[in-house]
Amino acid sequence: MERMSGYSKEDFLQLHLEQLFHPKDIPTLNKCIQDILDGRGTVDSFEITMINKAGHYVHTVVTVVPIYIDEKLEGFYLIFKDVTKAKMTEELLIQSEKLFAVGQLAASIVHEIRNPLTSLMGFLQLIEHSDGEKNEYLKILSDELMRIHSITNELLVLAKPQAKKTNRENIPSLLNDVMKLMDSQAIKVGIELVLYSEEKVPDIICDGQQLKQVFINLIKNGIEAMDEKPGKITIRVMRKDHHIIISFTDEGIGMTPEQIKKLGEPFFTTKQKGTGLGMLTTFKIIENHDGNIEIESEVGKGTTIHVILPIQSK
Ligand SMILES: Nc1ncnc2c1ncn2[C@@H]1O[C@H](COP(=O)(O)OP(=O)(O)OP(=O)(O)O)[C@@H](O)[C@H]1O
Ligand SMILES: [Mg+2]
Known part of the structure; x- marks a missing residue:
């Protein structure tokens, strides 16, 4: 119990139930204890959320066991089991x-x-x-x-469950194609698309059409985040060890940590005409390529999305 909650034995003597458990669970716990005191209690078990000393939630299952000696209630045991991991899974x-x-x-x-x-x-x-x-x-x-x-x-x-990773493609030239496609849309709202690429970026085996779709989604989000204010979207390509990193930086409205967490949830959108499928598709395609996406964002400043792809995909 001390390990689970972070409180010491001495701490426990001073603690109120309200400090140790989530308010939503207090009535259940109180009722259970009351039932035991009234002599109606039997062995019972239910879920309860503990709040540990550091203020974090610990999901537990508590088993309440009344102790009767010579048919007289002498007290009860509370046995807690940490189920946080199972809950997360x-x-x-x-x-x-x-x-x-x-x-x-x-x-x-x-x-x-x-x-x-x-x-x-x-x-x-x-x-x-x-x-x-x-x-x-x-x-x-x-x-x-x-x-x-x-x-x-x-x-x-x-x-589609899997991408067709059959073609040898050059990332900067895929980006060039996409930029040609997006340029007119960007220029209309005063946004310049700029590409910086290291000289020799190795080709990778991938589904070029799908990666283009990812690049379009990310550039489109960048343009939309800048809300028709003139500025730049910078795309950088570099090699790091066995990976290619493609970073898209916009000067748009940015995202709060809560928004970042929701990114990629089906149908999460803050736009009137958005479908909220763009990032979900993007994550899915990159996952299919054994890659990763990292997000840096600051509200009011802008966002950088890093797409990290292995050079030799499995
Ligand atoms: N670069 C960005 N800057 C600020 N917010 C962003 C950026 N990219 C995504 N978002 C936020 O994440 C939400 C989800 O993005 P996503 O691309 O999945 O859907 P959408 O752009 O709203 O619609 P769709 O792409 O389907 O047209 C957006 O509505 C927006 O709030
Ligand atoms: Mg989008």
Whole structure:
């Protein structure tokens, strides 16, 4: 008990229940003790959250055992078992089950949406190219269809269990392709995309299309975080031992530690038009490449996202 709570024997003599346990658990504990004192108590066991001396929560299971001697209640034992680790594993499991469910859902949505979408886009192109009167709504229609198209693309990544890591690709040249694609969008809002790369970055075996998707997601988030204020998004590529590090630095609104923690949760977004799938897809793709993502962010200053990829992927 001393080890679990951090309190010494002497401390315990001075402690109130309210100091040692989470307020939500106090009524249960009180009722259990009262039942024993009233002679109705039997051996009982339930979950209770302890607050240790350092102020951290320790999840425990307590077993209460009344002590009767000659049928007279003499006291009771409280036996605590630390289940914090098991609890954390359980939460991780729930999280990964959720992700799996999202993947399954994604697969079925993508399957249902793709075909009608393709035919809609085809017909729209026909109308646009026909001689008839140009309709301003056509552009909106086409933009919105493109949006659905890109959402289904993201969902597709989540639905696919593994990336096709079959191509030998050069990271700086993948980045160059992506920057060409994003440049016009950035320039429109006064943002400059700058790439600094070490000279000889080795090629890696990867799924180039998927990595491009990651780079697009990160640059798009950077642009959106700068909220149409002019500035720079800097992309750096360097080699460190057996890894390539690609860092994206924006001068945007930044994130609080709570936001950083939520990053990558399905559907977490602070944007009116966001889907909250961008970072989830990004994490998933990098995980599929045996890589890692590290985040540095300061509210009001900006964010740097480091993508770390092994040079020799398994
Ligand atoms: N570079 C960044 N700077 C500040 N906040 C960020 C940055 N990147 C992500 N975020 C925050 O994380 C949230 C989730 O990002 P994510 O890319 O997953 O979804 P989204 O951008 O909102 O929507 P989507 O990418 O699907 O269009 C964003 O809404 C935003 O609040
Ligand atoms: Mg995004």
